[in-house]
Amino acid sequence: MLNLRHVLLVGAVSLISALPSPAKETIVVEIGADPAGPMIPADALGLSYETSILRPNADGLRYFRPGNRELLQVFRTIGVKSLRIGGNSVDDPKVPLPDKDDVRSLFLFARKAGVKVIYSVRLQDGDPASAAGFARLIHEEFPDELECFAIGNEPSYYKDYRVYKEKWAAIRDAIVRAFPEARFCGADDNPKPELIANLVRDFGTGEGRLVQITQHSYPFGCSYKNPRDGMKDVKLLVPVDAAEARKRLVAAPPVGTYEEILKGMQAAVAGTPLTFRLTETNSFWFSGLEGASDRHASALWAVEYLHWWMSHGAAGINFHTGDRTGGSVNLPCRYAAFVSSAQGYEVRPLAYGMKLFAESGAGRYLPARVEATPGNQVAAYAVARGDGVIAVTLLNRDTKNEAGIRVDLASAKAVKGARVLKLQARANDIAAESRDVTLNDVNIDEGGKWKGQWIVLGKPAIAGTAVSVTLAPASAVVVEVSTVPQR
Numbered sequence: 001m002l003n004l005r006h007v008l009l010v011g012a013v014s015l016i017s018a019l020p021s022p023a024k025e026t027i028v029v030e031i032g033a034d035p036a037g038p039m040i041p042a043d044a045l046g047l048s049y050e051t052s053i054l055r056p057n058a059d060g061l062r063y064f065r066p067g068n069r070e071l072l073q074v075f076r077t078i079g080v081k082s083l084r085i086g087g088n089s090v091d092d093p094k095v096p097l098p099d100k101d102d103v104r105s106l107f108l109f110a111r112k113a114g115v116k117v118i119y120s121v122r123l124q125d126g127d128p129a130s131a132a133g134f135a136r137l138i139h140e141e142f143p144d145e146l147e148c149f150a151i152g153n154e155p156s157y158y159k160d161y162r163v164y165k166e167k168w169a170a171i172r173d174a175i176v177r178a179f180p181e182a183r184f185c186g187a188d189d190n191p192k193p194e195l196i197a198n199l200v201r202d203f204g205t206g207e208g209r210l211v212q213i214t215q216h217s218y219p220f221g222c223s224y225k226n227p228r229d230g231m232k233d234v235k236l237l238v239p240v241d242a243a244e245a246r247k248r249l250v251a252a253p254p255v256g257t258y259e260e261i262l263k264g265m266q267a268a269v270a271g272t273p274l275t276f277r278l279t280e281t282n283s284f285w286f287s288g289l290e291g292a293s294d295r296h297a298s299a300l301w302a303v304e305y306l307h308w309w310m311s312h313g314a315a316g317i318n319f320h321t322g323d324r325t326g327g328s329v330n331l332p333c334r335y336a337a338f339v340s341s342a343q344g345y346e347v348r349p350l351a352y353g354m355k356l357f358a359e360s361g362a363g364r365y366l367p368a369r370v371e372a373t374p375g376n377q378v379a380a381y382a383v384a385r386g387d388g389v390i391a392v393t394l395l396n397r398d399t400k401n402e403a404g405i406r407v408d409l410a411s412a413k414a415v416k417g418a419r420v421l422k423l424q425a426r427a428n429d430i431a432a433e434s435r436d437v438t439l440n441d442v443n444i445d446e447g448g449k450w451k452g453q454w455i456v457l458g459k460p461a462i463a464g465t466a467v468s469v470t471l472a473p474a475s476a477v478v479v480e481v482s483t484v485p486q487r
Contacts, residue, residue, distance in 0.1 A: 026404045026468070028371040029380045031392060033411030033486070037365030038313045040383060043116055043147075045306070045358050046082025046318035047337060048280045051120060052089035052330075053322055054098035054106055066108040070344030073448030075113045078337070078351050079358025082147065083110055084279045084318040086120030086188060091153045092327030093125050100137050107142035116147035118185060118214075118279060118318070121175070123152025123167060128174035139179035148183040148211060149175055150279070155189055161198055172209060185212040188279055193264035200268045212315065213268050213276040218285035219257045219305075220248060223293070223334070227286055231329055240284075242291030246430045249283060249297040250397055250474060252376040253304055262312055275315035281305075282350075287325045288335025294348055296425040296432040296474065298335065302353030303423070303476050304395055307381040311365045319350065343446035349425075349437045355450070356423045356439065359478050360391040366411065368392070378403050378471075384411070392479045396471035399430055403471045412465045412483035419454040420469060421478045428473040454480070 053063050063071070085106065089095040098106075103119075110117050119138065121131040131151075138146050151171050158164035168186070175182050187199050196213050203210035223239060224230055230237040265276040283293045283301060292298065302319070309317055321337045324330050333339065337351040363385040370380050379395040390411070396403040409415065422440055425432035435443065442452030461468050467481055 026406050027373055027378050029378070029392070029394065029405055029407045030369045031382045031390065031407060031409045031411065032367035032369070035367070036384070037311055037367070039364050040310050040360065040362050041315055042362045043081040044310055044314075044316040044362075045079050045354060046084060046279075046316050047080050048084040048086065048318035048320040049322050050087035050089040050325055050327075051085055051098065052087075052095050052327075054085065054102040055096065056102070062102065062105045064106040064109040066105070066112045068109065070446070070448050072109070072113050074338055074345050074347065074351075074444075075115065075448075077444055077448050077450050078355045080113070080354075081115055082118065082316055082318055083113075083115045084118040084120070084150075086118070086150055086153050087280065087320065087325065088153060088327030090120045090122055091124040091155075094328040097122060097130070100133070103134055103137060104141065107138065107145050110145045111142065117145055118147050118150055120150040120153060120188065121171060123155055123171065124157055126152070126167070126171055128171050131171045132174040132178040135175040135182060136178040139182075143179075143181070148185045150185050150188050150214065153188050154216065155187060161195065165198070165202060169203075172203070176209065182209060183211045184209045185214045185277070185279070186210060188214050188216065190216050191261045191264055193267065196264065196268040200272060200274060204272050204274050211274060213265055213274055214279040215261065215265060215276070216280040217261055217278055218282055219254055220245065220284050223284040223286045223289040230286065234329065234331060239289060242289060243431075245284065245289050245292035246295060246297040249292060249301040250399060250430050252379075252397065253301075253308060255308075258308060266313070276313075277315040277317070278309065279318045280320045281317055282320045282335040284335065287331040287333050290334045291431070293335035293350070294433070295430065296349045296437050297430040299349035299353035299356075299423060299437060300395060300397070300430070300474060300476055302350050303356050303393065304379055306354070306357040307393060311381060319354070341446050344448060345446055346434055347444040347448070348434050349432070351444065352423055352437050352439060353476075355444075356393070356421065356476060356478055359421055359480075360393060361385050363391070366390065377401075378405060380407075388483050388485055390481045390483060392481065393476065394469070394471060394479065395476040396473060399428070399474045401473055404468070405471060406466050406468045407479060407481070409465045409467075409481060409483060411486055412481075413486050414484040415462050415465055415467060416482040416484060418457045418462060418467045418479055418481045420457060420480070421454050422475060423477065424472055424475040428475065430474050
């Protein structure tokens with residue numbers, strides 16, 4: 001059996017020996033110093049769950065409980081700092097709401113995990129007194145663990161904004177009477193620029209208590225060709241082609257779709273102190289697409305999706321997850337970050353992408369210009385931390401060819417050292433499942449632990465103010481560079 005030291009040495013040698021040779025074309029990535037971009041908030045990385053998960057299972061055991069050591073470890077390993085509770089089940093009258101013991105267990109877990117909770121209360125046929133009861137409990141026992149309240153989920157059932165406004169305000173007022181310092185976010189809907197603009201106008205100033213605009217997004221559409229049939233009988237659902245979906249996930253992102261949503265949120269909060277966040281998002285809606293949302297392609301997509309939104313000023317992203325998702329139409333969750341398993345949790349590829357993003361740390365984005373490549377083969381994002389460290393995330397979207405990359409750091413006087421964390425799949429296969437996706441060749445185990453280590457790069461990879469690496473096909477890497485800054 002190889003010991004860990006030997007494995008690390010082999011990994012370091014393989015990375016360094018794979019550096020681009022003079023005969024191989026090298027792609028240049030230039031990292032500038034100015035103009036600096038948005039900050040990555042400390043709670044940028046989040047998860048979103050159905051409210052229904054708070055209720056005990058058939059064995060009387062709650063998913064979120066302070067003694068769930070494996071789940072706590074998964075949260076810590078991945079870097080989750082925000083936990084949103086809501087989804088279709090919060091407003092589905094066929095789904096019972098949790099009781100106070102369920103909510104208490106959730107917040108005890110959150111306290112131990114070190115996460116802030118966005119807690120949703122029912123709007124459709126919602127009872128202000130019920131919402132106030134939950135608010136009173138949270139105010140008395142868990143005020144520090146609450147980020148804000150959300151009221152309802154995807155409120156398209158209100159065709160008249162005036163009716164929605166009246167119902168929303170009634171529940172808000174009941175919560176405020178129980179929790180005078182309460183803050184709110186909304187509308188927790190699919191992109192609707194007019195709705196969020198109205199919400200900011202009516203509740204984003206004075207005593208309105210709205211502090212954040214929240215929206216949902218599933219940029220690749222539905223997992224099935226016939227979702228309406230599935231609402232009647234899930235056995236009738238016909239999935240879209242998974243192989244084509246994987247290609248879409250790995251390719252250059254659908255920036256037009258992202259920008260349209262961004263434009264609406266930026267316009268809504270312009271001139272206000274409000275922030276904006278995607279509190280429910282993932283690849284394909286209707287619980288994800290088997291063979292795509294649960295494969296290596298989703299890990300690569302998640303890395304870039306997070307960086308794209310954070311570099312454009314989002315306050316954070318909460319990936320919808322769970323063992324099952326939905327309201328009364330409830331399906332196994334294919335886009336899950338992880339799912340329950342015999343020994344704890346099977347960590348899915350999406351979570352590997354989340355962890356790679358989290359390793360950039362909180363910091364400010366720097367300009368990253370990638371030399372033109374066929375098919376936009378390489379993507380790059382750079383984050384400057386206050387300790388003189390620059391974390392550069394590189395993605396090779398090409399599924400067949402490796403990419404030799406030289407990162408030039410214009411803001412550095414010299415590079416003192418560098419280390420790397422690579423996200424890769426066995427045989428560089430974008431269809432790889434959980435067991436074949438790794439970080440520096442090591443899986444995250446069912447207990448939530450990643451026992452790998454960063455690989456330190458030696459002098460062959462560092463020259464002046466440049467660092468060189470080679471990315472395998474369909475892979476990503478964080479290059480953490482310690483610099484002597486320019487003065």
